[in-house]
Amino acid sequence: MARPTVQDVARTAGVSVGTVSRVLNGSPAVSQAAKEKVNAAIKELSYRPLASARDLRRDRTMRVLALAKNLDSLVISEVFRGVGDAAADSGYVSLIAATDGDLDREQQLVDMLRNGSVDGLVIFSPTMPDDDVNTVAEQLSVVQVCEIVDAEAAFGVSIDDRQAAYDVTKHLIDSGAKKLAMLAHRGARSGRLREEGFRQALKEASLEQDQILFGEGNFGFHTGRTLAKKLLKARDLPDAVFCGTDVVAAGCVRELTDAGLRVPQDIAVAGFDDSAQAEMCVPELTTVRQPAYEMGRVAFAELLERMTVEGSHRKGRTFLPHELVIRDSTK
Missing domain, CATH: 3.40.50.2300 (Response regulator)
Structure with missing residues (x-):
């Protein structure tokens, strides 16, 4: 049987984890009724806190x-x-x-x-x-x-970064994109997982990525513009671009529109994070929301x-x- 946790005690007592912690630490900021519920749950579950969590707050x-x-x-x-x-x-x-x-x-x-x-x-x-x-x-x-x-x-x-990137890439494919590019950041672990999800979605759709361009250092708005400029030099432009963050996507959209292209009519763009930039961008960005x-x-x-x-x-x-x-x- 798994060892009972603080969360188990809170759930059994019908109180918050914070209340359990305050009871364990001997805090006076807990009602007598709540204290009795927590102690009853501790007894019922045979929960064993550290001694310091019970009475030795001065040691923490x-x-x-x-x-x-x-x-x-x-x-x-x-x-x-x-x-x-x-x-x-x-x-x-x-x-x-x-x-x-x-x-x-x-x-x-x-x-x-x-x-x-x-x-x-x-x-x-x-x-x-x-x-x-x-x-x-x-x-x-x-x-x-x-x-x-x-x-x-x-x-x-x-979150599952690989699956999230797969989901947004599949949305681009399902929307009709045949040539896809990604603006990625291998310097971040999440960036590498998102690249894997992007590649997986293309493989399952029997598509080859048009380009994967990598940003270095600060992966921000100006990186998005710089990488989008490189995309614009290609002979055949992609139908859609998946960007590793919303900020990079906003930079990409800015560069594409400055070049006279329409988003999404000419090139669709998607970001990641659902940050404030996603709604501030024109047009507003399709993205992945992280909790x-x-x-x-x-x-x-x-x-x-x-x-x-x-x-x-x-x-x-x-x-x-x-x-x-x-x-x-x-x-």
């Missing part, structure tokens, strides 16, 4: 660190907002830091977890090698979100269990559902 910092390469993505912002709200619900403070892809800086921040300055770590797109992520996760409380490395011990929360805020909340719930429950925990990853959002940029 009640802080978690959310770490990313940069904070300029709206997806990252929403993920970390979810982490912060879920942490606050459980009496924790979330600290947010960016590494700018600097491995030494990342190691310094991870050392905050090693030396007890924080109780747990949520990491988005680590710079360190996969094996190092796995080693840290085997020893300490670590959860990955969105950009998931191949580290068995480091549980991850994300970024919910991913942040789920990531913290997984982290909370690792910080408060003894023994082994779930490994691998969990996928939250994505949604294909069809707008005016595709036929």
